[in-house]
Amino acid sequence: MRSRDASLFVMSLILAAGCARIVAPSGGPEDKSPPSVVSVSPPPSAGVPELDRITISWDERLQQSTIEAQLFPRIPARIGSSQRSITISLEEPLGARTLLVHIPSSLSDQHGNELGATLDFAYSGLDTLPSGVIRISTARQGGTVFGAEVRVEVTDESNELVRRTTPDSTGIAFAGWLPGGGYSLLCYEDLDRSMTWERDMEAGAETTLVLPAADTLTLDMVLTVVDTVGPRLVSVTSLDAFHLQVDFNEQPAIPAAPGASFSLSDPSGARIGILGCWGSGARDARSLILATGALPAGLCILRTDGTIEDLLGNASDPDSIEFTAVDSVATDSLRLQSMYPPPGATEVSASTIIAFSFSDWVDYDSLLTRFSLSRVLDGSKVEGTLTARDSRSFEFAPLHDLMGEEQYRVEILSGLESPSGDTLQTTGWAFVAAWGDEPGSIEGVVRGGGANIVIGVTAAGSSGDSFSFGIRSGPFVLEGIPAGRYTVSAWTDRNGNGVWDPGEPYGNCPGVVLVNPGIATTGVAIEILP
Template sequence: MRSSIPILLATIALFSCAGQRAPEGGPIDTDPPVVISTIPPNYTTRFSGRALTIEFSEYIDPRSLEGALFISPSLGPLTFDWSGREVEIEFNEDLRRNTTYVVTIGTDVADLNNKNKMAQAFTLAFTTGEDIDHGAIEGRVFTRLAGDSPQGVTIAAYRLNDIKPDTLDPRNTRPDYVTQTGKNGEFILRHLAFGSYRVIALRDEFKNLLYDPETDDYGIAGSDASLTPHDTLRSNVWMRLVREDTTALRLLKVTAQTRHVLRAEFSAPIVAQDLPPSWIRIADTVARRALSVLAVSPVFPQLKSVIVVTDSQEADMPYRLEVDSLRSQSGLGMNPLARSLVFSGSVTPDTLGPSVVSCSTGDSARGVELESPILIHFSVPVEKTGSEKAITVIDSGRISVPYRYRWISGASVELKPEAPLKSKVWHSIRIRPARIYNLHGKPGKDSLRVFRFQTIDRDLFSTIEGAVRDTGSIDVGGPIKVTAQQAAAKEAVEYTVRLEHAGAFILKDIPEGKYLLRAYRDRNGNDRFDPGRLFPYKPSERFTQYADTLKVRARWPLEGATMWLR
């Protein structure tokens, strides 16, 4: 009988040589891999080798390491040779003289069996000279969306000393130093040469160490960092990730609703204010006679269209509407190839005056905040003088409630109570359209529109109290906006308070739940956080975020939430 032992031994030998493979069986592995040894050891001086060896605590997915290993300065393409839990990495370029090399193993490295990722980035430093550089930059990255993980975000540092900083474009320039964030978004760049650095955060989707607009989230620090022999550490470099919109604004549709009213629709939200009539030019396409524009008002709340009031249009006459100077909320101008459209003049006369399109409270709403503003939107821009007298607010005892009026556009007015409303009380907003006129003197219908709402029960709410501190000496202009945002809601609601100077704050009437507490210095006063631009470079507005998620409970004021602007 022929023996099967040689066949069995050959089979075992074949599989044992097939490559790196983790042992099977045993309990599920949940431990992250770590580096347990390196050749050369950390902080080696006068190194002259052609390769380095790294040993991990467990078997590693080779592809994860090859995509998360960075050497600064670059040594070009690398060759990886695996043997069990060890890998030898061979250089294909000669080492420079008297140079510190920093090898960073990022947190995208995962074990082979269960894909557990490294909890923190690992750094190995060696030098071909006598001394190792010891500058460092540390900070933290906050994600764009509440549910996103802050781990594995690429931190890129660009040395500015030998270039003109204004010419640095991360879209086509790779960084001098690289690391990745840990589980909570924290990072540290070690062993940097002294000098000036621009530090950015990238969710580098293509793993190319370049910024790809509209694909990669990015974050920018509030200022560049400087490292000197007397100041070797720059700490608290905080960055908030955003997604850049690089698509220019486009005019999508123009509709003549009546002989005096047009509606123009755009591809993205625009600024929330009336536009100068000169930004809209209209002329017929036959004799090129201009049609006068009287007013241009955005349509709330989407802000993706405007109402244009004109002189009388000729029925069925073809007109061309052209938009000039308008920008989206992202700051992008009009696409030159999509800034004009042709429409036909309306045959519909203006038989109806202004009507109420919507009220921010809705009707029969409950839980309205005691100091919440009310927004009322009309169908067309109206004559503001006298219109405020057509809008009143009364409580359940039919007592008039004093409000301040502010026109945020020609077709939208904001009502803000002069004092906090009473808790758990029904109120009525009463609007008489017959006393409100459009720009051609036509009143609305002789009717009464009523919107009822009930204020919150204060016993079901609480407050968040704290302070915002600012010890900075530069970029200290502008008010400070403090926001509490619901941490888990699909459509997160924000509660905001404005501070003219750093100091104490109180956020009132906060429902029970978990909240992210943030603050930023509104440098340009536009009431929103500006994340800055990578190119042309513009630093982000300075901001801060409370370290922990806050749990708010009814009737239990939350105190002591102190934050420092970074």
């Protein structure tokens, strides 16, 4: 028994020894603190024209690959380092200049703990340091998180880089010790760490500013990607024998001349006409609808000439794409689908624009001969300009304000045709205008009355105020009369009180005088009787 127990004891010791590990003694808690400055020699200050060497000492060893010191302005110097210090040796004394030593936040110790915030040390050979500060608050458009380090650069009026820094964890950056003057500010997300702003890839923002001397200026900078690339053709779908849906990778602007921006051909190379285009109305607005000549069923080619632009004005590259056309008939008939002002509207602004659109393309020249806006009371046509917003949407801008409390009718005569040959019958709608601000004038003649004649222009109903003018007998022009309906009279103002008194010679223009906005009402004749 004793021999067996002894063997088991020895075996236990052997097993225990086989499971044991040799472990280094503990050296204390893990280092998670960033390096900190122990001393700067000489200390940052003004009045040091003889300065030619700066040493920054740290409390622990630095990761050599992260050591960097930037000088502003960029004066000739050598930058050296040891395990716990950074030394800047100027090639010549500082003299009357101001120098900023900038330590980036990426500096780290040998455990990878980064500084986390930038450090700046300022020196000047003059008696005082400039004390101007630019405080920059940075944010990404839409509130999204930055994907890389943001750089903030300040250049002076001679385009010299005078500060480069990075925002802290709250998005705030400071550019300090600046003299008063004009500066340019650039903030950008440096995705590729190239120290340059790639506008079409990296979010950024720039501005100019004037910094008052010894003042602090606060700026909010919202960084966004500046689009410099035009829309790209993605796909073409044949909707029917006369319409194509053309898809892009971003929202395109409506081309002014669709027939020049697009070209269309069948498999034989024969050209098919492009009549016009408009937005598809889809939520993402990346598609255009083209109205075309009759499409043959089968393979066709659509080409763009490089003039299609996005909403920022960036032009596309020339491109082409094949698609399969269908020769089915369009399902929607030609009709007026939107109207402004709405039919039957009242109190419509006197300076309103008449806007309307059709369900399909219509020829502008054909519409021009069939469109009219007229005053219902006398059928008089309203002068103005008809313009196309796209190939099926139009606006009419009256030359002058419309007359208040008058009904107007928009009319489009029959004869308009869609690409498929569908026709529109005579159609239209009416509305009532409100009084506007554009004045008119009254022209005429006063006979008799001698000297000291006063003309009274009195509002008829609720159309306006009353006015009086001193004139001489003969032709007259009264300007600045608000549009409206008036009675016009004249008298010899013997006592000079500006109003008609019994016994003073008097005359009036029969009926009501209508003053139209922006137009002279002529032929107003008044005879003053004794």
